Amino acid sequence: MKLTLWFIVASAFSFLSAETPAEYRARKSFEAESEVDPKQTHAIRECAVSKINTCVFPLIAHLKKEGKENATLRRESAYALGRLRAPEAREPLLQLLQKESDAQVKAAIVRALGQIGNKADVKTISAFLTDNDPLMRRTAARALYDIDDKASSAEVAAKIAGEKDDYTRAEMLNTAMQHEGGKVEHALALSKILYSPDRAARMRAAEVLAQYKNREALGDLERALSTERDLQVRAAIYHALQQTTFGY
Numbered sequence: 546m547k548l549t550l551w552f553i554v555a556s557a558f559s560f561l562s563a564e565t566p567a568e569y570r571a572r573k574s575f576e577a578e579s580e581v582d583p584k585q586t587h588a589i590r591e592c593a594v595s596k597i598n599t600c601v602f603p604l605i606a607h608l609k610k611e612g613k614e615n616a617t618l619r620r621e622s623a624y625a626l627g628r629l630r631a632p633e634a635r636e637p638l639l640q641l642l643q644k645e646s647d648a649q650v651k652a653a654i655v656r657a658l659g660q661i662g663n664k665a666d667v668k669t670i671s672a673f674l675t676d677n678d679p680l681m682r683r684t685a686a687r688a689l690y691d692i693d694d695k696a697s698s699a700e701v702a703a704k705i706a707g708e709k710d711d712y713t714r715a716e717m718l719n720t721a722m723q724h725e726g727g728k729v730e731h732a733l734a735l736s737k738i739l740y741s742p743d744r745a746a747r748m749r750a751a752e753v754l755a756q757y758k759n760r761e762a763l764g765d766l767e768r769a770l771s772t773e774r775d776l777q778v779r780a781a782i783y784h785a786l787q788q789t790t791f792g793y
Contacts, residue, residue, distance in 0.1 A: 585618075589607075589618075589622060592625050592629070593625035601629060605634050608626075616649070620647070620650045621653075623653035626657050632661060635663055638661075642654045656691075658688060670685050671697060673685035683716040686713070697720075705734065710746075711741040711742075712749060714746075715746050716749060718731050722735075726759075732759030732761045733761055736764075736765030739769035744778060747769075747773070751778065752785075755781070755784050755789070763786070766786045767786065769782050770782045770783060
């Protein structure tokens with residue numbers, strides 16, 4: 546009897562104290578804005594994942610916080626604004642990009658601009674395709690993929706032959722194939738990256754091959770599956786094989 550009564554009381558308390566969706570969004574927005582809340586970074590990421598649009602203006606305010614000590618805050622805020630596809634953030638992001646020195650933050654800004662998707666930013670993003678840092682080059686390629694502009698895809702395609710970094714080349718091939726999906730040479734170039742010493746490059750190559758389903762890559766996919774030892778990469782290669790062979 547006591548156990549039953551305790552369960553009823555606990556259930557009632559839980560019901561009464563449960564947050565509504567609106568209350569949850571308001572709390573996460575507050576935590577994302579707070580200067581002292583230790584959950585701030587988690588809250589910023591949750592704003593992006595759960596598409597909490599009330600976070601937009603607090604996140605824009607974080608972009609203006611200078612110094613190395615605030616680099617993580619600027620980076621996470623830029624990523625979140627991109628996920629939220631907030632057009633209000635475009636100008637603040639462009640302003641920050643002009644003066645930002647931290648490579649990780651710059652990459653987050655470029656990716657966010659791509660996700661916001663204003664074609665007026667193509668020129669700004671394309672300039673990073675020749676950056677000395679492979680992170681910036683592949684982030685620019687991915688941002689141009691997000692904008693989905695045929696001329697930009699062709700510009701990226703022209704850079705593939707000279708790209709030395711396997712991971713970056715896989716990202717460039719993804720962007721090029723967006724408008725040239727049937728090109729055999731792109732599929733074969735991707736399939737060769739399956740043998741790269743760079744795990745991230747192998748994973749990305751498998752993911753892109755799964756998306757485009759070019760049957761010319763089947764032989765390399767089968768051989769790569771037989772030699773790959775990383776379980777996650779193996780799973781990605783297997784998925785690409787299934788997609789390419791059966792379409793599922």
